[in-house]
Amino acid sequence: xxxxxxxxxxxxxxxxxxxxxxxxxxxxxxxxxxxxxxxxxxxxxxxxxxxxxxxxxxxxxxxxxxxxxxxxxxxxxxxxxxxxxxxxxxxxxxxxxxxxxxxxxxxxxxxxxxxxxxxxx
Amino acid sequence: xxxxxxxxxxxxxxxxxxxxxxxxxxxxxxxxxxxxxxxxxxxxxxxxxxxxxxxxxxxxxxxxxxxxxxxxxxxxxxxxxxxxxxxxxxxxxxxxxxxxxxxxxxxxxxxxxxxxxxxxxxxxxxxxxxxxxxxxxxxxxxxxxxxxxxxxxxxxxxxxxxxxxxxxxxxxxxxxxxxxxxxxxxxxxxxxxxxxxxxxxxxxxxxxxxxxxxxxxxxxxxxxxxxxxxxxxxxxxxxx
Numbered sequence: 010x011x012x013x014x015x016x017x018x019x020x021x022x023x024x025x026x027x028x029x030x031x032x033x034x035x036x037x038x039x040x041x042x043x044x045x046x047x048x049x050x051x052x053x054x055x056x057x058x059x060x061x062x063x064x065x066x067x068x069x070x071x072x073x074x075x076x077x078x079x080x081x082x083x084x085x086x087x088x089x090x091x092x093x094x095x096x097x098x099x100x101x102x103x104x105x106x107x108x109x110x111x112x113x114x115x116x117x118x119x120x121x122x123x124x125x126x127x128x129x130x
Numbered sequence: 131x132x133x134x135x136x137x138x139x140x141x142x143x144x145x146x147x148x149x150x151x152x153x154x155x156x157x158x159x160x161x162x163x164x165x166x167x168x169x170x171x172x173x174x175x176x177x178x179x180x181x182x183x184x185x186x187x188x189x190x191x192x193x194x195x196x197x198x199x200x201x202x203x204x205x206x207x208x209x210x211x212x213x214x215x216x217x218x219x220x221x222x223x224x225x226x227x228x229x230x231x232x233x234x235x236x237x238x239x240x241x242x243x244x245x246x247x248x249x250x251x252x253x254x255x256x257x258x259x260x261x262x263x264x265x266x267x268x269x270x271x272x273x274x275x276x277x278x279x280x281x282x283x284x285x286x287x288x289x290x291x292x293x294x295x296x297x298x299x300x301x302x303x304x305x306x307x308x309x310x311x312x313x314x315x316x317x318x319x320x321x322x323x324x325x326x327x328x329x330x331x332x333x334x335x336x337x338x339x340x341x342x343x344x345x346x347x348x349x350x351x352x353x354x355x356x357x358x359x360x361x362x363x364x365x366x367x368x369x370x
Contacts, residue, residue, distance in 0.1 A: 019213035026216070036365030038280025040215030045358060047219030048226075057220055065217035068210065072332070073179045074160045075211050076275040078152075078204035080183035080297065081190065082290025085197045090291055096258035097291070100268050101298045104251035105329060108272065109306040112243040112325040113316050119235040120321065 015064025022047050142193040151195075152203025159186035174304055177333050180297050215276040222354035225347055232320065236355070243328055244356045247272040248364060267291040269364055271299040274331040277357040284365045300333025307334070319345040327352030 025046060027039030035042065051057060068075075090097065145151040163182025170176070190200055229236055248269045255268050266287030270278040275296055282292040307326050316322060323345030326334035331353050338349030 016213065019216045022216045022219075023212040027212075036284050036368075037361050038215070038277070038284060040212045040280050041277055041358065041361040043212070043216035044219040044222070044277075047216050048223045051219065051223040052226070057223070061220060065220040068214040068217045069221070071160075072214060072276065073164075073182065074156065075207060075214055076179060076279070076293065077156055077160060077183050077186060078201060078208050079275070079279060079289050079293045080179055081187050081200070081204075082197075082288075083183070083294040084187040085190075086288065086290040087294070089288070090264060093255075093260050093264050096255040096260040097264065097268065097295065099258055100251040100255035100260070101271065101295055102302060104247070104254050104268075104271070105299050105302050106306050107250045108243060108247035109303055109310055109325055109329050111246050112239060112328050113307070113310055113314060113321060115242055116235050116239040116321045116324060117314070117316055117318070119238045120232075120318065123234050 011060045011063045012067055013064075015058075015060035015062070016068075018061055019043075019047075019064055019068070142195055146195050146199050146203070149203035149206045152200050153206055155189055155195075155200075156186060156204055156207055159183070159189065174333075174337060175301050177297060177300065177336075211276045211279060215280065218274070218276065218354060218357070221350055222358075225351040225354065228347060228351050236324070236351075239324070240328070240352075240355050240359060243325075244272070244359045245363065247329055247356070248360060263287055264291065266368065268295050269368070270360060271295045272303070272329050272331060272356060273360045274353050274357050277361050278331075281361050281364055285368050296331065297333070300330045303330030303334050304337045307337075320348045323348030324352040327354075328356045331356075 022043040023039055024043075026041070026043030029035065029042055030037065030039045142151070159182045163178050163185055166185075167176070167178040167181050190197065248271070251268045251271055252265050255265055260268070263286065266285035267282055267289075268291075269285060269287070270281040270292060273281060273296075275293065278292060278296055279289055282289050304326065307322060307330070310316070311322055319342050322341060323338040326338040326345070327349030328334075330337070335346065335349040335353050339346035
C-alpha cells in the first residue's frame with residue numbers, strides 16, 4: 010500500500026504538470042513540470058514522506074526498463090536517417106568533446122576565482 | 131502435422147494482438163540484459179540499457195513481430211515514464227544542499243555548459259547538412275532519457291534517433307571526462323562529478339559513483355539541473 014499511495018502522488022503531480030502544459034500552451038513536457046513542482050513542494054515541506062520515497066525508488070530503479078522500447082526503435086528506424094550519419098557522428102563525438110572541455114574549464118576557473126576572492130577578503 | 135506447424139509459427143503474431151506479449155518480451159530482455167551485463171564485468175562502454183535493447187530487437191526481428199505493434203503494446207510500459215520523471219524530483223531535492231555549498235560555480239557553469247552541450251551538437255550537425263528533424267533529435271543529447279523523450283516530442287524530433295545519440299553521448303562523455311581530467315588537469319571530484327552528470331546524464335553518473343560518493347552526488351545534481359534547464363530553454367529557443 011505505501012508504494013501505491015506514493016505512486017498516486019507521482020501520478021497526480023504528473024497530471025497537474027500536463028494540465029498546466031495544456032492550459033498555458035507550455036512547450037515543456039508534463040513530466041518535467043511535475044518534477045519541478047515536486048522539488049518545490051518538497052523544499053517547502055522540508056522532508057520526503059515514506060510513501061513517496063518507496064514509490065520513487067521503485068520507479069527510478071526500473072528506469073532502464075521504461076526507456077528500453079525507445080532504444081529498440083534505433084534498430085528499426087535507423088534507415089530513415091541514412092545519408093546523415095556523418096553529421097550525427099561528428100555532432101555526437103566532437104560536440105561532446107567540446108562540451109566536456111567547456112564544463113571542466115568554466116567550473117575550474119570559477120572555483121579558482123571564488124577561492125582567490127575568499128583569500129583576499 | 132503440417133497444420134500444427136503452421137499454427138505454431140503463427141503463435142507470436144496471434145499473441146502480439148495483446149500488449150502482454152510486448153510487456154513479457156521487454157521484461158525478459160531487461161533481466162537477461164542485466165544478468166549478461168554483470169557477467170561480462172559491467173563494462174562502461176556497454177550500458178545495460180543498450181545490451182537489453184539489442185537482445186529485445188533481435189527477439190522482435192526473429193519472431194517477425196510487427197515493430198509498430200510492439201510499440202503499441204510497450205505503451206503500457208513507456209506510459210510510466212511520466213510519473214518516473216516526476217519521481218526524479220525526489221533525488222534532486224535530496225542533492226539540493228550541494229547547491230548552497232557551491233552555488234556560484236554551479237550558477238555560472240550550468241546555464242553556459244548545458245546550453246553549449248546542445249549548441250555544439252546542433253551547429254556541427256547543421257553545418258554538415260542534417261535535416262531539422264535530426265537537429266531536433268540531437269539537441270537534448272546530454273539530458274537524462276525520461277526528460278529527453280519529453281523534449282524531443284515537443285521539438286518534433288525522432289525519439290529513436292535521440293535515444294541512440296543519448297547512449298553514445300553518455301559513453302563518450304565518460305571517456306572524455308577521464309581523458310581531459312588528466313590533460314588539463316582537474317582533480318577536484320566535485321568538478322569531475324558535475325561534468326559527468328551534466329554531459330553524460332545517467333551513464334556519466336554511473337561512472338561518477340565509481341570515483342566517489344561526492345562525485346556521484348554532484349553528478350546527480352548536474353544531471354538533474356541540466357535536465358530541468360534544457361527542458362525549459364530548448365523548446366523556447368527552437369520556436370525562434
